[in-house]
Amino acid sequence: MLKRLQQKWNVNGKQFFLILCVFAITGTATAWLTRVITGWMGFTTGTFWLWQWLVRLGMLVIGYQVILLTVAFLFGQFAFFWEFEKRMLRWMGIGSRGSAISNELSAIGNEQRAMSDGRSAVSSQLSAAGSEASNLKSQISNLHPVHLAVFASGTGSNAQKIIDYFRDHPTIKSTLIVSNKPEAGVLEIARREKIASLIINRENFFRGDGYAGELKALDIHWIILAGFLWKVPESLIQAFPGKIINIHPALLPKYGGKGMYGHFVHEAVIAAGEKESGITIHYVDEQFDHGQHIFQATCPIAPGDSPELLAKKVQALEHTHYPPVIEKLVTNR
Numbered sequence: 001m002l003k004r005l006q007q008k009w010n011v012n013g014k015q016f017f018l019i020l021c022v023f024a025i026t027g028t029a030t031a032w033l034t035r036v037i038t039g040w041m042g043f044t045t046g047t048f049w050l051w052q053w054l055v056r057l058g059m060l061v062i063g064y065q066v067i068l069l070t071v072a073f074l075f076g077q078f079a080f081f082w083e084f085e086k087r088m089l090r091w092m093g094i095g096s097r098g099s100a101i102s103n104e105l106s107a108i109g110n111e112q113r114a115m116s117d118g119r120s121a122v123s124s125q126l127s128a129a130g131s132e133a134s135n136l137k138s139q140i141s142n143l144h145p146v147h148l149a150v151f152a153s154g155t156g157s158n159a160q161k162i163i164d165y166f167r168d169h170p171t172i173k174s175t176l177i178v179s180n181k182p183e184a185g186v187l188e189i190a191r192r193e194k195i196a197s198l199i200i201n202r203e204n205f206f207r208g209d210g211y212a213g214e215l216k217a218l219d220i221h222w223i224i225l226a227g228f229l230w231k232v233p234e235s236l237i238q239a240f241p242g243k244i245i246n247i248h249p250a251l252l253p254k255y256g257g258k259g260m261y262g263h264f265v266h267e268a269v270i271a272a273g274e275k276e277s278g279i280t281i282h283y284v285d286e287q288f289d290h291g292q293h294i295f296q297a298t299c300p301i302a303p304g305d306s307p308e309l310l311a312k313k314v315q316a317l318e319h320t321h322y323p324p325v326i327e328k329l330v331t332n333r
Ligand code: GAR
Pocket: 152, 154, 155, 156, 157, 158, 159, 226, 227, 228, 229, 247, 248, 249, 260, 261, 262, 265, 289, 315, 318
């Protein structure tokens, strides 16, 4: 469950550990402070229940948030938790008043249990975060579908598989094809499939906002790289945090990096005498083929296999796995 949460938040192991520490310390500190305040106010077990609840509600709604951001700041995790707070507030605003109050009350229940044990405070915060995310997700997908932009520089066989897979999907749409090459085969696919396309140029991509403005205007939620050969600029990564993924035709971290694409990868794998190769689907960060792995699948290499034959085996893996992995990822977030 922790592994899933780490993937959902798209953070590395160290940041995940720091985030758990922030939750743990905040839970314990809030519980301690609530005890101090109720003690200072002279509360006893005989105190009218409504007063006790009001103080705890106040601590949860205001005190907890303030402590969370303070501890997050001390641990260098302010940006993550600020996003978290904003989503939580938005979520509270989306729900009806009644359900918001009932959720508050159940959160108070969690808080009271957490007070009895510092460790249970961590797990209840984690499950609260998980259910908050899944509530928000189902509300959003009910409102409108998730739009994908597929970035490709070449033939676009993966793009075609993605389009086919999501053609009649109830909540996920292949909305836009983006290419840096006006002559790329993938643009012909876009024309045939009547999908909007965007040809990007180097200047705007690397010096402007990476076309983030155009993509946001088209309501794009996820960017799917499928044989896209330019490095993704930081501006675009920041505009779509945790929402850009790539497929690479080898088992990363081997055979990745600048210049490692298409047949160059397969030639290198064969030249190294590897016994197997495969595919890696991963989040995109500022380095080529470097972000956190999401999925890998392997295929054997027989003695005498040529790079061309290996390319076919790897392509078959890509076509089989990329669309369902995208679906799983997009549906779970
Ligand atoms: C795919 O094999 C993909 O893994 C690779 O380009 C090919 C595109 O094929 N991507 C890279 O090498 C990225 N480093 P397609 O145009 O037929 O989908």
